[in-house]
């Protein structure tokens with residue numbers, strides 16, 4: 001059954017691949033549009049790398065989201081083939097009005113519309129495959145070029161999957177097939193190891209403190225206690241993990257597993273890659289840091305092989321981002337959250353804290369410095385509005401909490417908008433309505449828990 005679905009998806013991707021090949025042979029400049037997060041940048045990279053190898057010409061733009069006015073502008077551009085990566089499936093009707101060929105390589109929810117014949121639509125949802133778990137936008141994009149003998153580029157699909165939180169507990173579905181491609185090609189190696197960051201580049205105590213996922217209680221976000229932890233077990237904290245004696249590595253592994261067993265698991269490595277990009281998950285963090293700082297071009301240049309300066313700048317952005325998270329975690333430890341009966345919230349006017357509110361709300365729950373029994377709502381003010389990010393736990397969802405629904409229902413009362421998933425959601429409402437909004441969400445969550 002699953003096999004049949006995958007087969008149908010691969011067939012569709014091959015049809016798109018044939019069109020792509022046709023345009024390459026005709027010498028057309030291929031127009032690529034992709035999304036600005038780690039998945040979207042990886043998606044663009046997989047297509048661009050393939051086109052470069054074929055000596056094809058292309059023009060790439062990375063954008064935050066597809067909108068009607070963006071589509072209207074693109075429609076007027078003189079290209080024979082557009083490739084939309086990690087986006088497009090929600091705009092089938094608009095893209096069907098293009099006079100040229102269009103390939104859509106996406107994994108988001110699909111608009112209920114039968115596209116015209118010039119649109120080649122590659123999306124797992126069309127074949128009953130779950131695009132939130134089984135395939136990323138970079139994965140869909142990879143499938144489009146896979147038939148051009150490109151298994152050595154498969155790892156970009158997995159970087160994208162990590163960016164969309166699909167690989168953290170192992171790859172499943174089509175991602176698993178892509179993983180096999182990547183390993184078969186010799187570009188990727190998989191082995192078991194400690195899933196801590198920057199093993200070859202930072203002193204060990206920083207590797208522990210900067211490991212945000214999997215979370216390490218007392219260590220994540222805390223440089224001092226990471227240092228103390230290592231000192232206590234007699235492991236040198238100032239050197240890199242890769243420089244430890246095997247015996248020290250074993251001690252560390254045993255102690256970290258006591259804190260979180262998930263810290264030991266499959267590691268995916270690119271043996272030929274630069275030390276900073278060797279680990280696939282970290283590669284995705286670096287692209288994510290570029291995306292979050294609106295340096296999309298920088299992320300893409302790294303992914304298409306530029307090193308030296310581009311990588312230095314990206315590492316610098318990542319360093320800043322990590323320091324911000326550390327600051328955020330310190331802030332939560334010091335100030336805590338504001339509690340209502342059924343929810344808690346974080347609010348700050350601080351510029352740095354504002355920019356990472358959703359992320360630290362999430363990490364705060366995962367490292368247990370926030371009460372897991374109440375959904376946490378991170379609030380940042382943007383002029384007259386507030387941006388709201390809500391996070392809760394699997395356990396609370398099982399008890400009936402649905403934050404996406406709560407935000408959607410509450411925000412309409414204040415001329416705002418909100419929605420998302422049961423476990424993570426967002427909203428934007430006027431600043432003046434903040435207290436009323438919070439009280440209403442509190443009541444809705446109470447209702448959800450008591451009526452499920």
Ligand SMILES: [Mn+2]
Nearest residue numbers: 039086137164
């Ligand atoms: Mn995506």
